[in-house]
Amino acid sequence: MNLLRQTVALLKKEIILEWRSKYAFNGVLLYIVSTVFVCYIAFNLTPNFKSSSGYSLVWNVLFWIIILFAAVNAIAKSFLQESRSRLLYYYTIASPQAVLLSKTIYNALLMSLLSFLALLVYMVFFTNTIGDTFWYFLVVLTGGITFSTVFTMVSAIAAKAGNNGTLMAVLSFPVILPVIMLLIKISKSAMDGLDRSLSYGNFGVLAAINVIVIAISLILFPYLWRD
Amino acid sequence: MKFIYQSWWKILGVILVFYTMIAGFLLPVPKLPLLHETIRNVYFHVPMWMGMLVVFGISVVYSIKYLATSREEYDLVAVESVNTGIFFYALGLVSGMLWAKFTWGEYWSSDPKQNSAAIAFLLYCAYLVLRNAIDEDQKRARISAIYNIFAFPIMIVLLFILPRMTDSLHPGNGGNPAFGRYDMDNNMRAVLYPAFIGWILISVWIATLRYRIRLIENKQNSI
Numbered sequence: 001m002n003l004l005r006q007t008v009a010l011l012k013k014e015i016i017l018e019w020r021s022k023y024a025f026n027g028v029l030l031y032i033v034s035t036v037f038v039c040y041i042a043f044n045l046t047p048n049f050k051s052s053s054g055y056s057l058v059w060n061v062l063f064w065i066i067i068l069f070a071a072v073n074a075i076a077k078s079f080l081q082e083s084r085s086r087l088l089y090y091y092t093i094a095s096p097q098a099v100l101l102s103k104t105i106y107n108a109l110l111m112s113l114l115s116f117l118a119l120l121v122y123m124v125f126f127t128n129t130i131g132d133t134f135w136y137f138l139v140v141l142t143g144g145i146t147f148s149t150v151f152t153m154v155s156a157i158a159a160k161a162g163n164n165g166t167l168m169a170v171l172s173f174p175v176i177l178p179v180i181m182l183l184i185k186i187s188k189s190a191m192d193g194l195d196r197s198l199s200y201g202n203f204g205v206l207a208a209i210n211v212i213v214i215a216i217s218l219i220l221f222p223y224l225w226r227d
Numbered sequence: 228m229k230f231i232y233q234s235w236w237k238i239l240g241v242i243l244v245f246y247t248m249i250a251g252f253l254l255p256v257p258k259l260p261l262l263h264e265t266i267r268n269v270y271f272h273v274p275m276w277m278g279m280l281v282v283f284g285i286s287v288v289y290s291i292k293y294l295a296t297s298r299e300e301y302d303l304v305a306v307e308s309v310n311t312g313i314f315f316y317a318l319g320l321v322s323g324m325l326w327a328k329f330t331w332g333e334y335w336s337s338d339p340k341q342n343s344a345a346i347a348f349l350l351y352c353a354y355l356v357l358r359n360a361i362d363e364d365q366k367r368a369r370i371s372a373i374y375n376i377f378a379f380p381i382m383i384v385l386l387f388i389l390p391r392m393t394d395s396l397h398p399g400n401g402g403n404p405a406f407g408r409y410d411m412d413n414n415m416r417a418v419l420y421p422a423f424i425g426w427i428l429i430s431v432w433i434a435t436l437r438y439r440i441r442l443i444e445n446k447q448n449s450i
Contacts, residue, residue: 170353
């Protein structure tokens with residue numbers, strides 16, 4: 001119960017900090033909007049792009065790539081922005097698991113909100129009909145949460161290894177690729193309006209990946225923060 | 228650690244690998260459509276992956292041991308096992324690509340298992356990049372041990388769980404029957420199982436040799 005209390009307290013602190021500055025949220029939201037707009041301009045240089053046959057395919061893949069890069073940018077901050085002394089202070093008052101859990105939950109909340117908004121913005125510029133809208137939104141939320149569980153641990157490792165963005169990308173992309181393959185598959189079937197029961201198995205694998213990643217992170221993080 | 232200085236298992240490994248090379252090319256194999264004589268590649272392609280899995284497994288065990296004890300030798304075992312594993316990874320990938328050229332028509336047919344294997348290869352390359360990024364010895368050992376433990380289950384998911392869920396050209400995946408089901412007769416099993424053991428022993432031997440060289444280098448540097 002101690003762990004739960006500490007996690008909630010740290011989570012509250014993360015949210016209050018974010019609410020006061022709104023730096024991560026606004027920054028990443030602007031990042032998403034400008035990326036979507038760049039893609040919109042770039043793709044519309046080709047006339048009749050929207051009526052071409054591969055449009056729905058490109059639509060889906062492009063969306064996930066935008067979300068992927070937004071997630072890397074948003075979550076890389078979670079440990080990189082903390083100063084050494086502040087981290088030390090956290091560890092004196094809370095258990096390392098609570099620190100990791102609070103960061104993960106905070107990132108999951110941030111990413112679900114951001115990916116939800118990103119989808120809205122994306123749909124404004126790239127008009128498309130989604131077969132099963134509710135299911136697509138659900139996939140996007142799951143995707144945001146899975147990105148945050150994986151990237152939180154990776155950003156903790158990258159932050160310890162000298163705070164550079166290259167390392168974050170190199171370490172996280174191979175880890176996130178199976179997730180993104182699954183997500184693109186499920187979201188494509190949601191877009192085509194296929195029967196929902198077809199993607200239960202893939203959702204199961206995503207859930208399993210989340211559980212494995214969180215479990216390993218909780219076990220390994222206490223070794224990581226010690227300096 | 229006395230095990231690595233004994234020689235019986237190294238001799239056994241060499242004998243088994245020679246046996247599979249001779250018996251693998253001479254013993255009769257079932258005549259199957261498409262595969263024909265290329266089925267003999269199963270004596271090399273699959274055991275190399277087994278060797279890779281075992282050395283990666285060893286490196287994870289030693290990473291865990293390192294985190295528990297902080298002994299530098301354990302970190303050396305882990306990194307040299309990964310180096311050997313990457314070598315066997317490349318061998319498994321190349322032998323698989325050659326086989327794919329003759330049976331599926333292309334070196335790279337975008338088969339889910341091939342793609343997963345390429346991703347997992349990146350995963351372990353990232354491990355080596357991570358090691359290069361950190362200067363301080365103990366910090367490098369600790370962080371790379373953590374990443375190694377983190378990467379191993381993801382590699383297992385990539386290579387053995389995801390390809391099974393989709394259509395794959397590999398046997399045993401996506402509803403295809405596994406090789407052992409009816410393609411393989413007892414003649415082939417008599418070569419394949421010794422080949423597993425032989426290549427695993429050889430890969431462990433290479434890893435121990437690399438570890439011992441590293442140990443000597445370490446001692447020379449510390450003087």
